[in-house]
Amino acid sequence: MTRYVQRLAAFVAGFLLLATLAAGAQGTGSSPASLPGAVSKPAASQGAEAEADTASLDDLIRILENDATRQKLVESLKASAYKAPEQASGEGEAAMPGEALAETLAGRIAASMQMVIDGAIETSKGIADSLMAAVDLASGAESLDLPNLLQTVAPVALVAASVFAALALASLLKRGPIARLSRRAERAGPISKLLLLALATLIDTLAVAGAALVGYVVAVAAFDARPTLNQLLFLNAFLAIESAKIVLRAFASPTRPALRMTPFSDRHARYWFFWFSRVISVLGYTFMFVAPLVQQSSSPRAADAVRFFVVTACALLAIGLILRNRGIVRERLKRAKRNGDTSLRARVHAFIGQIWWALAALFVAALYLVWLRSPEDGLAFMTLATLKTVGAMALGGLVASILARLIVRGVKVPDSVKERLPLFERRLNGFIPSALTVARVLVILAVIATTLEAWSLVSVSDWMATERGQRWVGGLIGAMIVVAIGFAVYVAISSWVEYRLNPKFGRVPTSRERTLLSLFRNAFTIAMIVVVSMLVLSQIGINIAPLLAGAGVIGLAVGFGSQKLVQDIITGAFIQIQNAMNEGDIVELNGISGTVEQLTVRSVGLRTVEGTWYLIPFSSVDRVANFSKDFAYYVADVAVAYRESIDEVKVMMREAFDELRATEVGQNIIGEFDLWGVQELANSAIIVRGRMMTKPSTQWAVGRAYREIVKRMSDERGIELPFPHMTVWFGEDKRGNAPPIHLTPPEPAAVPSPAPAPQTAPAGLPPRGPAAPGAPGAGEDFGLLDARGRLIPPSRSDLDEAEDGPDAAGRT
Structure with missing residues (x-):
């Protein structure tokens, strides 16, 4: 029981606070005419005030025309000017204690509490007045004249029947086009789906307009005259209500899941569309058609009673729907946090899920009470503010949802563009999702600003009309334009460089072009970042002149403090000017040989044959050995035994060269074979040298193929290619005789067998001793x-x- 009492107390307190804010919102504004519930002065009093103002102006004109009276006026004004400061100072001294007390913390708290109490009292009085007004409205039901009302409605019945029949027929006719749009939307992206939804909404609008046109034609044809006032009231109500339903249908898409842009399930979309459309129909036809008919046929009090009962029923229905679905919405909002999401968005959704039903019920109750107090102005204000809020949230949510899907999906480019520009898609997906995230944040801020201004809490439009607001908004827009243009220029230049470096399209770039284009792209990127950053800072109102001066001083300090860095850049610049190496060249730097994979303004990246990658700063490079410069040589050193004929070896080497040129590898050979002859008489071989010119970086492949052919030919012709071996010498005597060496393979090890049992000599025989060495048959x-x-x-x-x-x- 205590729990329900606490909830009821919280509900009442929140209701009082919301009503106080609503009353305060109605009390703020620039003109009374724009405020809901503002009391306008009678026309007679306004005319009297205008006449008084005209008389005062005439008196002032007469005083200024006369010199004497004008002089007296000037003297009196001077005297008042001298006395005003003294009076003001005296009043200030008298008010000092009160002002000092009001500026203290206790004084501010007391003033705030007094404001809340006054607002609560005023709200309580307003609630009491609203209840009295409800009783007064309900009492008007006694004056309802049903027979006269039915007689008034009869001429409209035919028009209404024709309108609803035409709408039903149009609904049947539009099913086919809507179904085709839904099938196309199943495989469409966010933008395409939005366009398809717009087409479906246009079809719905045409159906409603056609039904209204049928009703107008029936009214003219059936009564042989222009439509009556009551018929026009019905047609206007029909157009307004069905237009609201079209917007609601586009938002929820209850029967078109493929076209739905909002995160509703099919069941929830149908459920909420059903109830909201019924409430819209009941309220719309009541206020725009039924109540005017009742007022015309019975009395204004009867019309007020009809409005009261309908609004009360709709308010109770809305609160009942909110309370009935509070658990479903709460679980939906808390789903992300329950699944382990700890982001701020998940926590905010979970918090809103706990209190959403109370806020919604308070809003419905406040809307109802404001209508009771001021059926015209107050209701118009809250209705307009509600529509603005819902419209801003719906449109902002739709745009934010589309942006979120684009962020997750990314940008896809055609395959033909990917072939020419392999990195183009990655560059776009590196910038566009971030830009869309910023745009999504701006959309959310715009929704919040629109909501605050709709309820007259903050006047964002007035702030934007000021000089400071225009400067901020203009600077923000200018900064965004600068960033967009900078990114477009960067993508264009980078894509052009990438296209020039792509060997599959256009002319194949040389290694020099690859190097210079890569360096240009890196330098341009750095310069673009600096320039765009400076322009963005300038757009948002930051003076960049001190930054430029500071950058110059910092650059000078870095130049003195980081001499190694400066040396890297200068050495790298001279290496590039002299064209010492380019990307793809095989070079040797500081004893490390490898392929140049990366060249920047201060370092070079090498990849060795083992796959190791080295980053070498230019300041540590004392010499560069480039194996890929213009051409290369393969030096063939063929070692043969001393017993072989040199002429046969030369013939073999030339024939091996001729065979090599006929192969695929031989296409890399430039010129003829240069056979030099015997290069060296080594310890156990004769070195015969030859040389052949090859294309850059192909000398190793040519050498491997040539050695394979030489090995095969030497085996076929019996030419010995010596290999390392060792000769063992046992020495000789003075006569030159060396002891013979007999090498026999080792015998296999004997398998041991069990020893026989000991035997004794026959009786009568003396034991024999061991036999003499070499005696036959001793064994x-x-x-x-x-x-x-x-x-x-x-x-x-x-x-x-x-x-x-x-x-x-x-x-x-």
Whole structure:
């Protein structure tokens, strides 16, 4: 119970605050005529004031025409001018304690509380007056004359029936075109979908206009005269209500999911469109058709009663819908935060999800009470402010949604453009999403400003009309234009350089052109960033003269403090002037050989054959060895054995060159083979040298192919290509005889077998000793003893026993 009491108290407090703000908004403005609920003076009093002003002007003219009276007027004005400061100072001294008290924190808090209390009291009185007005409006229902009302409505019934029949027929006819637009929208982008939605809205508008035209024709044809006032009231109400429904249908697209630009599900879109369209129809036909008919047929009090009951029912219905769907909307707004999104947007949505229903209910209640207090001016103000707010939010939300989709989707360029400009799409997607994000923020700010001005809280248009506002807005627009033009120029220059460097289109660029164009692009990018930054600062009102002076001083300091950097730039400039190397060249710098992949104003990037990338500043480069300058040579050194004929080797080398020229690699050879002859008598080979001129950077491929052919021909012709080997010498005696060396392959290791059981000599035979060395058949005699005195069988030898080891006797 306490929870519901707290909610009710919060609702009442918020309602009082909202009503106070609404009353304050009505009390601010430039002219009373523009304010809702402003009380205008009677015409008689206004005429009296005008006559009094005219009389005063006549008296002043007569005083100024007479010299004496004019002199007295001047003297009195001088006297008043001298006395005014004294009176003002006296009043200031008297007011000092009160002003000092008001400037303190306690005084400000007290003044704020007093303002809130006064506003609450005024709002309470307004609510009471509104309730009394409601009772007065309801009492007018007694004067309702139903028979006369039905008689008044009868001539309009035929027109209404024809209008709704024509609208139903138009709805059937437009299904086909709308369905085709929906099918096309399923595979269309945001801009294309928006255009298709505009076409569908145009079809809906034509259908409504056609139905209204049918009603007008029926009214003229059926009554043989111009349409009556009541018929025109109905046609006007029909056009206004159906136009509002067209806007609502374009926003929600309940039956056209493919054309929907808002984040509604199909069920929610149909649900909210159903109820909003009913409320619009009821309120529209009541205020624009039914109430005027009741006033005409019965009385103004009866018309007021009809309006009161209809508005009360619609307000209760709106509050009921809000309370019924508060949980669904809350869960939808908290979905991102619940899924783990911790961004500011997710937190704001979650907070709004908690309180949206209270704000919406308070708004409906405030709108209802303002209508009760001032059915014409107050309702007109809040209705206009509401329409402006909803329109701004709808349009801003649509634009922001389209921009968000474009940011996520990016920019796609045709394949033909990608072939010519491979980096064009990446450059666009590097800038356009950021620019669209800025535009999205500006759209949100514009929606907020429009909402504040619609409710007379902040006058943004008045601020923009001032000199300061125009300067800020003009500077912002100018800065955006400068950035856009700068980016367009950068993309144009970079794309031109990229097109010139593309070997697939146009003339193939040389390495020199690639180097200079790359350096130009880098230097132009830096210069463009500096110039655009200065122009942007100048547009937003910052004086760039001190910045330029400071930049000069900083540049001078950097020049003295970073001499290595200056040396890098100067050395790099001279290297480029002398055309020492270009991108794609194979060079050697500081003992590192590789391909030049990147050249800037202060460094060079090398890629070695192993894939290692080196960044070498120009200040550390003392010499440059370029292997790709104009042409190259491959020096062929063929080593043969001393026993080979040099003439045969030369013939083989020439034939190998001729065969090489016939291959695909041979297309890189320039000129004939220059055979020099014997270059060196090495330790174990004769070096025969030849040389051939090749295109730049192809000497290594030519050399590899030539060596393969020489190896194959030498094998075919029996020409020995020596290889490293070693000769072992055992020495010789004085007579020149060297001891013979017999090399035999090693015998396979014998597999040990189990030792036989010990045997004893036959009885009567004395034991025999070991046989003499070299005695025949010694190894075959039975009864030989080993070193331990054991018998050796004929199938084994001393070596076998020795290999068996000390424990051979145990393996029996």
